[in-house]
Amino acid sequence: MNVVLTLNRKMLDKLFLKFNKYKKASKNQYITFYAKLPKATISVYNSGKVVFQGEEAENIAHQFGYTATAQPKQQANIIGTDEVGNGSYFGPLVVVASFISDKDVLFLKNLGVTDSKKLNDSKICQIAPQLMAHILHVPLIVEPMKYNKVIASGYNAVSIKVALHNQAIHLLEQHVSEPIDRIIIDAFTSEKNYQKYLSAEKNKVAGKVTLLTKAEDQFLAVACSSIIARYLFLKNLKALSLESGMQLPSGAGKNSDYVAAKIVHHSGPESLEKYAKLHFANTKKAINLAQIIES
Template sequence: MNIVLNLNQEELVRLKAKYYSSSQPSKNPYITFFAKVGKTSISLYNSGKVVFQGSDAEKLAEDFGYVRTPVPKKQTDLIGTDEVGNGSYFGGLMVTASFISEENLPFLKAIGVADSKKLTDEKICQIAPSLIEKIPHVALVVEPQKYNEVIASGYNAVSIKVALHNQAIYLLEKQLKHQPEHVIIDAFTSATNYQKYVNKEQNHPLTTVTLLTKAEDQFFAVAVSSIISRFLFLESLKKLSKEVGLVLPSGAGALSDQVAAQIIKTYGIEMLEHVAKLHFANTQKALKLAQR
């Protein structure tokens, strides 16, 4: 069993204190805290992500907001959601909700639907238009300029995703002729954290929502949403690249710092705000590079 949670600072302090006596050194340079409890390991990564892995993963994770929920056994009559772009400095944030019915399954299997992370961008661009045409869905696109405005208004990286997933589900429910049996979200935070933020939203779906780790591997509806979101993200990146006359990379590595510094030198910080998510650490790195 493998459970991934994104905990806040207070929860991380509590986790370290609780499992301090079970802590062990880790050879992984990206792990800042590691503990072994029976046959279950707890790994805290630099990013703040916590991975519970082992036979008691659910039991241990429950103390930090994880909620056990029944997982649907059917692939159909459900909505699945996924987002793309949240880990990339350049480009927008895309969240898609898709509904899969029994009649969709032969088409999805024939077209080769799988998690977008397992498909090449070429394959995604090939099949996404057909999915957009044939599968009931709602895709919400937040370009960088708007994303920066929303973050500045008080949202954070998690709460903006919660708001978008919630709204996409709500809008898709309204399009359908009946209420689906279930909603599966590819988990990006704990169920407790999701509920905390979603309670602040105006619209609320009627269908039971389950956050599931690696849901894109298990449900066609999530895989379809993953593919559509990735396609829209690539289109956004392509459009923004043309506007600045530079190839904007995906991700948030050193290449992004260098390209951002070039944009600042050529156009100023205003253009960077138009093409990048400014709250990423890349912005400060780019500003330093631009001053050299």
């Protein structure tokens, strides 16, 4: 890390006083003061220019007026993916891949696109249909019945997401006519795990995939996917609620246990496979609660 500042005499005197104990000789004739700290070096030149280098360079420079300016990230020619529903007992697992081109960026910013977790469901339901009509995307929806069969076949909660993200990107690549500069997945596992599970998949993404934490806060493509995925999850959860005759909650809290127990009480444990992800701990809790209700 390098930080370069130009300091006035008052700030230079402050720097000399603070770091004098770390002062070392320098062979550079243009350096008037050189300090070697445990995790940084400071070089003061005749011109008044000061160069901070090393792991702690930015932190030290902050003491002398340095303010980091965030570099704007490239937003166009990017595929971004996100998933919704993996933490909800009821409802589907939804993965969406979206491609953002130059012509999409202003549209998304004007629409107020950001991470779906920062938007309420009303706002998501308002803007998601506009995104789906405007943005090139691929949605994959795995309803509970299908989800449970896939898990029973040998997939786990992580490997099924790896398969879906990979497949969504693979399908989207076939429809993108412009260059794809980056492919970004909102990280849900480690790079090592992702590659391990990816090796079992038939289709492989052509471009290089990068897993980033909090990617939905940094890239419009990922934020766009998160909004569409949330919208499709809510829409599917509503349809399942109508089918079950109960208001199926999102999430995996106690409310999910109680609703599942009612379903078990009325229709038997096997009926849950149509509405819920059976490998969640909620299933056992619901069956136990249903037995209490019956007794």
